[in-house]
Amino acid sequence: MKKILELKNIYVGNEEIKILKNINFEVKKGEVLSIVGESGCGKSMTLRTIIKLLPKNIKILKGKILFNELDITEIQDMERIRGKEIGIIFQEPSSYLNPLFTIGNQIEEAIKNEKSKKLCKEKVFKILQEVGLPENVYYLYPHQLSGGMQQRAMIAMAIVNNPFLLLADEPTTALDVTTALGIINLLKNLVATHNLSVIFVTHDISLARFISDTIIVMYAGFIIEKGTSEEIYNQPLHPYTKKLINCLPEKYRKRERILTIEGEVPSLKNLPSGCPFSNRCDFKIDICEKYLPGEIKFENRIVRCFKYGNIVES
Amino acid sequence: MKIILKRLKKRNKLSYISFWIIIFLYLSALLADLISPYPYNKQFRDYPLCPPTRIHFFDYNRKFHLRPFVYEIRLVNPALNKYEIVKEKKCPIYFLVKGERRKILGLFYSDRYLFGTKEGKVFLFGTDIHGRDIFTRILYGARISLSIGIIGVSISFFLGFLIGGISGYFGGKIDNFLMRLVEIFMMFPSFYLMLSLRAVFPLNLSSFQIYLLIVIILSLIGWAGLARIIRGMVLSIKEEEYILAARALGLSTFRIIFKHIIPNTFSYTITAITLSIPGYILGESALSLLGLGIQEPYPSWGNMLSVCVGNLRVLSNAPWMLTPGFFIFLTIICFNFLGDGLRDVLDPKNW
Numbered sequence A: 001m002k003k004i005l006e007l008k009n010i011y012v013g014n015e016e017i018k019i020l021k022n023i024n025f026e027v028k029k030g031e032v033l034s035i036v037g038e039s040g041c042g043k044s045m046t047l048r049t050i051i052k053l054l055p056k057n058i059k060i061l062k063g064k065i066l067f068n069e070l071d072i073t074e075i076q077d078m079e080r081i082r083g084k085e086i087g088i089i090f091q092e093p094s095s096y097l098n099p100l101f102t103i104g105n106q107i108e109e110a111i112k113n114e115k116s117k118k119l120c121k122e123k124v125f126k127i128l129q130e131v132g133l134p135e136n137v138y139y140l141y142p143h144q145l146s147g148g149m150q151q152r153a154m155i156a157m158a159i160v161n162n163p164f165l166l167l168a169d170e171p172t173t174a175l176d177v178t179t180a181l182g183i184i185n186l187l188k189n190l191v192a193t194h195n196l197s198v199i200f201v202t203h204d205i206s207l208a209r210f211i212s213d214t215i216i217v218m219y220a221g222f223i224i225e226k227g228t229s230e231e232i233y234n235q236p237l238h239p240y241t242k243k244l245i246n247c248l249p250e251k252y253r254k255r256e257r258i259l260t261i262e263g264e265v266p267s268l269k270n271l272p273s274g275c276p277f278s279n280r281c282d283f284k285i286d287i288c289e290k291y292l293p294g295e296i297k298f299e300n301r302i303v304r305c306f307k308y309g310n311i312v313e314s
Numbered sequence B: 001m002k003i004i005l006k007r008l009k010k011r012n013k014l015s016y017i018s019f020w021i022i023i024f025l026y027l028s029a030l031l032a033d034l035i036s037p038y039p040y041n042k043q044f045r046d047y048p049l050c051p052p053t054r055i056h057f058f059d060y061n062r063k064f065h066l067r068p069f070v071y072e073i074r075l076v077n078p079a080l081n082k083y084e085i086v087k088e089k090k091c092p093i094y095f096l097v098k099g100e101r102r103k104i105l106g107l108f109y110s111d112r113y114l115f116g117t118k119e120g121k122v123f124l125f126g127t128d129i130h131g132r133d134i135f136t137r138i139l140y141g142a143r144i145s146l147s148i149g150i151i152g153v154s155i156s157f158f159l160g161f162l163i164g165g166i167s168g169y170f171g172g173k174i175d176n177f178l179m180r181l182v183e184i185f186m187m188f189p190s191f192y193l194m195l196s197l198r199a200v201f202p203l204n205l206s207s208f209q210i211y212l213l214i215v216i217i218l219s220l221i222g223w224a225g226l227a228r229i230i231r232g233m234v235l236s237i238k239e240e241e242y243i244l245a246a247r248a249l250g251l252s253t254f255r256i257i258f259k260h261i262i263p264n265t266f267s268y269t270i271t272a273i274t275l276s277i278p279g280y281i282l283g284e285s286a287l288s289l290l291g292l293g294i295q296e297p298y299p300s301w302g303n304m305l306s307v308c309v310g311n312l313r314v315l316s317n318a319p320w321m322l323t324p325g326f327f328i329f330l331t332i333i334c335f336n337f338l339g340d341g342l343r344d345v346l347d348p349k350n351w
């Protein structure tokens, strides 16, 4: 299948802090890719790198981002691509909607290449219906909607231009379970009807398994494992992924104590010279603290661990 | 606009009423040529400090007249400005009476006045020392006093938005430079700044030049504080997540500043606008009071009041000379109420 997006050897950060390190992955047309990982591992930064909306002090240091064969790192007028070819939705919908304007108004604003006001409005009503919102939402202000409805409105804004790629940054974290499932099902439908590619960021690996074809596990700014969702869930390779899956509540019976991963994520400012997970790892060997493991490829899987081979990151 | 008014009516009656009073005042100022019974500089030498004329429907014999009338009055004691009513002489009030020719709204000439008498005089608010009708002069004075507020506020808000917006959005060196400039303006106590700015210019300017000068001086004083506040608001709003979302939608910088950032300052700035208009009216009055403002014979509320200051005879014998003060008060109160109401109404969270 056709590649929509490819990140090659991406480094993001500044002189003091390296947030993303050697990120490589690709997204095919119609594929749903999930990025999972603990808080602060750089999931949101990866998405913000793709639409080039990084904080002021953070830059793309190295690498290429090919979007439909166009290198995004080199183009100046990202406005052409944002919103039109790549849509994005965020974790906290209430703060990402402008409180002063009605939902209809804001969706209309998102619409590109539609001059006639009437057609614009029709398009809004159509998209509202598609994301499962009643028509009167057009006239409502963000604070008059529930969280789930706000997220649906955000989704409407993100897909109204029929983008190739949708970036979803923990879109269900702020919602309760049933509302969240509604949003997930909506996203799944949209993937099917619009032939949309999605990068779905979450810290919930079972949710990732449910929604996506491929899962990427990140740790301290590295991709440490990548594979299809079933592979990752059923046969995790990296010790971190294994522990992550062992922590899932559904793996336990009633009254059993849930295991947690002991130790702390190292701070990005002073990462150890070796593997960033070495201080928490049960399979640690000498080399782990000295060298950074490189990416080891098995067919379509990638893992970054000395357990599976002695490849050192250059 | 309509929606805002509707909400104002529902939520805050007082400010809704104030809104209409303000509209009424501005309309009267605009139509001063049409409403006033006399030209603004017409001196009735026989009627200095004449008290307000009473308009009657019943005469001394308790007889009802459908057409209202006034009694003729006569100065009996020039030293004490005592007036006496001439009971025999009833002067009915007519609409569209003939008088001196004057230009209306700068467009055409007419010798008709909206209302007046054929004999006798109607001074609704009395006359001043020179026998000029205070009602007329308040109407014309409103043109100065009320427009100074609007124009001054527009200039200082334009500057405030521009400087504050640039400063806040772009930050860095530009911000630093502009804010130091603002601080220089804010350093001086505004009253002295006003006086010294006025002192830079010669005294013998034409009325229009003085008018412009006052507007400029007052807005130069007003913009600095505003720019600072708007800068602060822009600074915090541009970090809001909905601005990030707007950028993620691919909107242009221009659109983001003017559609998303500036409107989010409105709940503050529109209130601030209404609340700062009184400052301009008072500023003009203060300058006029010191004889540095609009010069006679052209009236402004400030220079009409300045005659009363330090003149006890006027204050005790002719309190109607203070009517411009009442109108200044009314305007300020109304703007304050309106500002209060708008603050509530402009925030969508309050609907």
Ligand SMILES: Nc1ncnc2c1ncn2[C@@H]1O[C@H](COP(=O)(O)OP(=O)(O)OP(=O)(O)O)[C@@H](O)[C@H]1O
Residues within 6 Å of the ligand: A017, A019, A037, A038, A039, A040, A041, A042, A043, A044, A045, A046, A055, A056, A057, A058, A203, A268
């Ligand atoms: N402006 C900044 N300057 C320096 N470091 C930053 C800046 N913004 C974020 N970071 C760092 O980048 C790292 C990655 O942040 P990111 O928001 O991508 O985490 P995340 O994986 O999305 O976490 P979460 O699950 O909490 O959303 C964090 O450790 C954070 O400390």
Ligand SMILES: [Mg+2]
Residues within 6 Å of the ligand: A043, A044, A045, A169
């Ligand atoms: Mg995040």
